[in-house]
Amino acid sequence: MKLVAIGGSDAGISAALRARELDPSVDVTVVVADAYPNFSICGIPYYISGEVTHWRNLAHRTHADLEATGMRLRLDTWASSIDVTGQRLSVRNPDGSDDVIEYDELIVGTGAVPVRPAIEGLDALGPKDGVHLLHSMGDTFALTESLDRIQPKRALIVGAGYVGLEMAEGLTMRGIEVTQVEMLPEVLPTVEVELGALVHDELAKNGVDVHTNATVTRITKTDTGLHVEGNTTDGEGLAWDVDLVLIVVGVRPDTDLLVRAGAQTGPRGAVLVDETMATGLPHVWAAGDCVVTHHRLLGTTYLPLGTTAHKQGRVAGENALGRSVRYAGSLGTQVVKVFDLVAARTGLRDHEAVAAGFTPLSATASPDDHKAYYPGATPISIRITGDADTGRLLGAQLIGTRGAEISKRVDTYATALFHQMTVTGMTELDLSYTPPLGSPWDAVQMATQTWVKKHQLDAERATLNKDT
Amino acid sequence: MKLVAIGGSDAGISAALRARELDPSVDVTVVVADAYPNFSICGIPYYISGEVTHWRNLAHRTHADLEATGMRLRLDTWASSIDVTGQRLSVRNPDGSDDVIEYDELIVGTGAVPVRPAIEGLDALGPKDGVHLLHSMGDTFALTESLDRIQPKRALIVGAGYVGLEMAEGLTMRGIEVTQVEMLPEVLPTVEVELGALVHDELAKNGVDVHTNATVTRITKTDTGLHVEGNTTDGEGLAWDVDLVLIVVGVRPDTDLLVRAGAQTGPRGAVLVDETMATGLPHVWAAGDCVVTHHRLLGTTYLPLGTTAHKQGRVAGENALGRSVRYAGSLGTQVVKVFDLVAARTGLRDHEAVAAGFTPLSATASPDDHKAYYPGATPISIRITGDADTGRLLGAQLIGTRGAEISKRVDTYATALFHQMTVTGMTELDLSYTPPLGSPWDAVQMATQTWVKKHQLDAERATLNKDT
Numbered sequence: 001m002k003l004v005a006i007g008g009s010d011a012g013i014s015a016a017l018r019a020r021e022l023d024p025s026v027d028v029t030v031v032v033a034d035a036y037p038n039f040s041i042c043g044i045p046y047y048i049s050g051e052v053t054h055w056r057n058l059a060h061r062t063h064a065d066l067e068a069t070g071m072r073l074r075l076d077t078w079a080s081s082i083d084v085t086g087q088r089l090s091v092r093n094p095d096g097s098d099d100v101i102e103y104d105e106l107i108v109g110t111g112a113v114p115v116r117p118a119i120e121g122l123d124a125l126g127p128k129d130g131v132h133l134l135h136s137m138g139d140t141f142a143l144t145e146s147l148d149r150i151q152p153k154r155a156l157i158v159g160a161g162y163v164g165l166e167m168a169e170g171l172t173m174r175g176i177e178v179t180q181v182e183m184l185p186e187v188l189p190t191v192e193v194e195l196g197a198l199v200h201d202e203l204a205k206n207g208v209d210v211h212t213n214a215t216v217t218r219i220t221k222t223d224t225g226l227h228v229e230g231n232t233t234d235g236e237g238l239a240w241d242v243d244l245v246l247i248v249v250g251v252r253p254d255t256d257l258l259v260r261a262g263a264q265t266g267p268r269g270a271v272l273v274d275e276t277m278a279t280g281l282p283h284v285w286a287a288g289d290c291v292v293t294h295h296r297l298l299g300t301t302y303l304p305l306g307t308t309a310h311k312q313g314r315v316a317g318e319n320a321l322g323r324s325v326r327y328a329g330s331l332g333t334q335v336v337k338v339f340d341l342v343a344a345r346t347g348l349r350d351h352e353a354v355a356a357g358f359t360p361l362s363a364t365a366s367p368d369d370h371k372a373y374y375p376g377a378t379p380i381s382i383r384i385t386g387d388a389d390t391g392r393l394l395g396a397q398l399i400g401t402r403g404a405e406i407s408k409r410v411d412t413y414a415t416a417l418f419h420q421m422t423v424t425g426m427t428e429l430d431l432s433y434t435p436p437l438g439s440p441w442d443a444v445q446m447a448t449q450t451w452v453k454k455h456q457l458d459a460e461r462a463t464l465n466k467d468t
Numbered sequence: 469m470k471l472v473a474i475g476g477s478d479a480g481i482s483a484a485l486r487a488r489e490l491d492p493s494v495d496v497t498v499v500v501a502d503a504y505p506n507f508s509i510c511g512i513p514y515y516i517s518g519e520v521t522h523w524r525n526l527a528h529r530t531h532a533d534l535e536a537t538g539m540r541l542r543l544d545t546w547a548s549s550i551d552v553t554g555q556r557l558s559v560r561n562p563d564g565s566d567d568v569i570e571y572d573e574l575i576v577g578t579g580a581v582p583v584r585p586a587i588e589g590l591d592a593l594g595p596k597d598g599v600h601l602l603h604s605m606g607d608t609f610a611l612t613e614s615l616d617r618i619q620p621k622r623a624l625i626v627g628a629g630y631v632g633l634e635m636a637e638g639l640t641m642r643g644i645e646v647t648q649v650e651m652l653p654e655v656l657p658t659v660e661v662e663l664g665a666l667v668h669d670e671l672a673k674n675g676v677d678v679h680t681n682a683t684v685t686r687i688t689k690t691d692t693g694l695h696v697e698g699n700t701t702d703g704e705g706l707a708w709d710v711d712l713v714l715i716v717v718g719v720r721p722d723t724d725l726l727v728r729a730g731a732q733t734g735p736r737g738a739v740l741v742d743e744t745m746a747t748g749l750p751h752v753w754a755a756g757d758c759v760v761t762h763h764r765l766l767g768t769t770y771l772p773l774g775t776t777a778h779k780q781g782r783v784a785g786e787n788a789l790g791r792s793v794r795y796a797g798s799l800g801t802q803v804v805k806v807f808d809l810v811a812a813r814t815g816l817r818d819h820e821a822v823a824a825g826f827t828p829l830s831a832t833a834s835p836d837d838h839k840a841y842y843p844g845a846t847p848i849s850i851r852i853t854g855d856a857d858t859g860r861l862l863g864a865q866l867i868g869t870r871g872a873e874i875s876k877r878v879d880t881y882a883t884a885l886f887h888q889m890t891v892t893g894m895t896e897l898d899l900s901y902t903p904p905l906g907s908p909w910d911a912v913q914m915a916t917q918t919w920v921k922k923h924q925l926d927a928e929r930a931t932l933n934k935d936t
Contacts, residue, residue: 010908021925022932043903046842057841060908296898307901310908314895321932328896335900344900373525374514407905408876411912414898415883427782428796430764430882432803432812433775435511437875440478440528440778444879457489464490464789 001026003320004089004101006079006257007109008032009041010306011288013060014313015107015320016071023321028071029101031091035075036137037066042306044140045163048147049170055140074101082106082261084281105283105320108258108271109313112251112289112304114139117158120218122247129221130244134163135251143246152176152243156228158216159249160187165199165338167246168208172339179209179240181216181230183249190334191345191397192383194364198399202341214238219245251304253290266292268302275326277316285320287312296329296418297348297394298356303332333414335407342402344410347395347417350385359388365450367443369404371435378404382447386423391456393423393448405437412444423448424456469494471788472557472569474547474725475577476500477509478774479756481528482781483575483788484539491789496539497569499559503543504605506534510774512608513631516615517638523608542569550574550729552749573751573788576726576739577781580719580757580772582607585626588686590715597689598712602631603719611714620644620711624696626684627717628655633667633806635714636676640807647677647708649684649698651717658802659813659865660851662832666867670809682706687713719772721758734760736770743794745784753788755780764797764886765816765862766824771800801882803875810870812878815863815885818853827856833918835911837872839903846872850915854891859924861891861916873905880912891916892924 003019003026005012016028030037036059043058052058066073076094083090089101114133116122125131127142130150134143146152155171157164160182168178180187180203186196187203187210203210216230226245230238253270255263263279263286266272270292277285288309295301308330315327335344353360366379380400386393396413400406416426426448433440441449452460471487471494473480484496498505504527511526520526534541544562551558557569582601584590593599595610598618602611614620623639625632628650636646648655648671654664655671655678671678684698694713698706721738723731731747731754734740738760745753756777763769776798783795803812821828834847848868854861864881868874884894894916901908909917920928 021921022929040839040841040903042901042908043839043841046903051843052841305901306908307898311896311898323932329898331898333898333900335902335905337902337904342905346898346900371508371511373508373511373520375519402904403871405873405876407900407902408873408880411880411897411899411910412876412883414900415880415887418897419883419887428779429879429886430775430779430797430799430801430814431879432801432814432875432882433510433773434803434805434875435508435514436805436870437803437810440510440774442879453489461490464791 001321002102002104003028003107004103005030005107005109006089007111007288008034008037008073009039009109009111009288010309011109011111011313011316012107013038013066014310015109015287015317017069018314018317019321020069020071022318024070026321030071030073031077031079031089031101032073032075033078034136034138037063037073037075039137041135044134045166045170047140048143048167049173051173055137079110079257082257082284084261084284087283103283105285107313107316107320108279108284108286108290109288109309110254110257110290113254114248115250115252117247117249119216121220125219125221130226131219132244132246134167134246134248146244147174150243154179154242155244155246156181156240156242158245158247160210160212161189161248161250162334162336163248165203165336167248168203169206169339172206172208177207177209179242180211181214182210182212183215185213187212188336188343191343191399192349195343195381195383195397195399198381199338199341199343202339206339211238251289253302253304255290258286258290266300270302275329276319276324277312277327278319285316287316294327294329296331298352303330305330305334307333331414331417333410335410337402340402341399342404342406343399344406345395345397346410346414347393348385349395349397353385353387353394358394360385360394361388361451361455363451363454365447367446368439369400369443370437371439374435376403380404380406380409380443382443384423384447384451386451386455388455391422391424393417393421393426396447409444423451469789470570470572471496471575472571473498473575473577474557475579475756476502476505476541477507477577477579477756478777479577479579479781479784480575481506481534482778483577483755483785485537486782486785487789488537488539490786492538494789498539498541499545499547499557499569500541500543501546502604502606505531505541505543507605509603512602513634513638515608516611516635517641519641523605547578547725550725550752552729552752555751571751574753575781575784575788576747576752576754576758577756577777578722578725578758581722582716583718583720585715585717587684589688593687593689598694599687600712600714602635602714602716614712615642618711622647622710623712623714624649624708624710626713626715628678628680629657629716629718630802630804631716633671633804635716636671637674637807640674640676645675645677647679647710649679649682651681651683653681655680656804656811659811659867660817663811663849663851663865663867666849667806667809667811670807674807679706719757721770721772723758726754726758734768738770743797744787744792745780745795746787753784755784762795762797764799766820771798773798773802775801799882799885801878803878805870808870809867810872810874811867812874813863813865814878814882815861816853817863817865821853821855821862826862828853828862829856829919829923831919831922833915835914836907837868837911838905839907842903844871848872848874848877848911850911852891852915852919854919854923856923859890859892861885861889861894864915877912891919
């Protein structure tokens with residue numbers, strides 16, 4: 001049995017590890033486009049910031065660790081085409097020669113590529129000019145090379161999503177003045193505007209010059225650096241002179257290889273797979289950022305996340321060996337640290353819930369992370385979304401200080417969502433309590449109780465009057 | 469409709485609050501034995517340590533807050549007997565006079581009283597001698613009075629459960645040398661010995677002189693303080709000269725009032741109630757530390773916890789108004805901070821699982837709280853217990869540093885236990901990830917994957933060979 005995985009990031013490696021774990025007799029080859037298998041892409045901002053002291057530390061496992069599992073790695077090897085009928089993968093070797101790898105089962109994890117927005121002048125500019133996209137280890141080395149060479153005083157970041165925010169922090173930590181430009185009305189557009197505003201304040205507090213409702217339209221090279229022009233949604237002109245531009249406005253699935261082999265695509269152009277990670281092409285599985293995401297509340301969507309890629313890769317690895325397991329689905333659980341704030345979400349926001357056919361109601365509470373009498377208590381802003389008809393919990397968004405255990409509190413909601421709990425039902429959960437770390441009703445429950453009080457108390461009272 | 473609640477702690481107040489919330493027309497009276505309604509008993513160690521600056525801050529709600537909800541409080545009032553047939557409660561007023569309160573529904577939350585172990589000399593000693601039990605606000609004032617008067621240099625704590633450990637920290641923070649004596653083989657006997665040993669180390673690191681497998685047998689007053697004698701389980705004699713002795717070896721349910729009214733008792737002598745908090749006596753409900761605990765895995769047991777008292781009180785408050793809700797049951801979820809360590813558990817340990825008819829298997833892992841490349845990562849010791857036959861998750865015990873988000877990680881297990889997840893199924897949960905706060909598979913999942921690898925991999929492999 002010969003299993004070939006394409007991709008050295010989360011999906012490919014996860015599939016290969018699981019296959020080797022389940023059946024140590026399987027011959028596993030992983031084809032990796034660069035020299036950096038199993039690197040933590042999510043860790044790049046912390047290498048740029050200087051908190052990770054060497055780029056090699058970003059590896060989840062070393063090359064030697066991976067080979068010790070019995071898998072074979074072919075680095076700097078480009079997967080060029082799949083012969084589905086012949087079960088053969090054509091690759092280009094590091095030396096430029098072509099090669100063919102035969103397989104019994106193939107798992108494709110080609111991942112995603114960064115989106116290049118339509119900015120005038122962008123096509124002519126690149127790392128040598130101090131203009132960067134950031135996705136791979138190659139991009140990372142190009143950026144650190146620029147940082148060392150240019151020694152920028154001022155940088156402009158296009159985009160204020162997860163990576164944009166982490167990079168604003170990372171560059172600020174390096175002593176660089178950061179301007180951040182976000183097209184949408186608020187930073188961290190994956191959460192409600194009222195919560196994103198708290199992150200906006202945190203950025204401002206740390207000296208980041210944030211422009212929302214603003215688009216970068218043109219970048220030109222000057223004698224001293226880069227001139228960036230843009231405008232607000234009101235049509236007001238904007239201009240900055242900076243030394244470095246970083247463009248982090250999201251990713252799109254890298255589907256070229258699979259589409260040429262005949263795979264179908266779905267939402268956002270990602271390759272369609274079923275919950276077993278089957279592509280529909282015989283003996284070809286796919287997982288990670290190149291494929292659609294099965295979401296437990298939204299159905300088939302596209303939501304590329306490392307956690308999801310790990311799970312999908314694992315499922316693909318099992319099924320390639322003949323098992324029949326299904327990916328249980330994403331809830332879009334995410335968390336980001338921005339300076340001393342942590343923001344997290346799971347499930348749906350109001351507009352997403354409406355689109356999915358629910359009738360969402362929301363409520364925001366600000367319970368303390370632990371009993372106020374014990375030193376250091378801080379409020380957590382928690383927005384709960386539930387369904388008006390069924391009372392079902394649909395989503396939760398949380399923002400609070402680092403140390404307020406935001407990231408694990410969102411996990412309680414994620415686990416509740418997994419089991420389709422009602423908002424009311426959250427009160428039944430037996431959660432932990434000690435005054436330095438929580439409350440008899442945890443903040444998680446105080447927030448759902450606020451929702452119930454706002455949206456269901458009248459109904460509860462009506463039931464009571466009927467009963468008595 | 470006239471509702472009377474007995475008890476100013478979690479159960480009584482929770483019941484009263486919920487009743488007033490659901491039906492603002494209900495006449496609610498709470499009979500409180502002391503002058504401290506709705507005080508956080510769990511916060512006492514932090515008042516003793518000096519971290520809570522005034523005892524009044526320990527109130528969850530002030531007297532005025534409580535009265536603003538429309539409930540009536542009768543403080544320093546002792547509930548002396550219940551006339552079940554007549555629906556009348558006899559009380560002794562603060563001035564010593566007797567009174568009768570008529571009720572339509574009665575909710576009893578008399579709580580628990582501290583256990584007095586069989587120690588020679590104990591009966592003749594008390595706060596004036598520097599010998600203390602600790603459960604109520606009255607006990608707290610007696611202790612602080614002793615601390616001020618005696619200015620102890622050395623204190624001995626009998627018991628190393630939750631309160632004993634918190635008090636060891638609290639007295640140490642006051643600059644007192646603490647000796648701690650625990651009868652069982654390890655401190656924090658609610659977790660496995662291998663994990664309790666980590667807490668033991670933390671105590672020792674902070675200068676606490678810990679004696680396990682040791683019993684205090686005799687306390688005598690001397691000219692200069694207190695002479696404490698004891699012995700180890702090996703029969704070795706022990707002796708200490710100290711200035712203060714604190715005895716915190718657990719509680720027993722305070723059932724006198726209910727038993728005299730005809731209520732039945734169950735495990736550990738607690739009053740038997742069903743999941744609606746009905747005592748079986750007409751119009752008499754009971755909740756909190758005086759009643760049995762319905763446990764989702766153990767059935768009817770006794771496990772007095774504030775979180776449980778809040779939930780049971782709420783259920784009693786609703787049902788007293790004519791609703792028909794059931795307490796969903798405890799999982800015994802608990803957490804304690806001991807200096808810079810946090811220890812938590814939920815569900816069952818091996819021996820408890822055996823007693824409940826399961827076939828438990830356990831495995832311990834030590835995943836980092838977050839990616840090791842990001843500064844400050846620390847290992848969490850996580851012991852997972854699952855059922856050999858069904859693969860069902862039965863329990864989790866976690867110990868790690870403060871800041872490692874132990875208390876909310878145990879909540880993910882508690883939520884999983886609530887929904888009877890399998891250990892394997894934990895891998896499907898969509899938990900949050902960012903390198904400073906977690907891993908692509910959270911520590912919670914790495915621990916369950918360790919269990920699966922240890923106990924189920926052979927079975928998984930066998931299935932595979934059958935499939936192919």
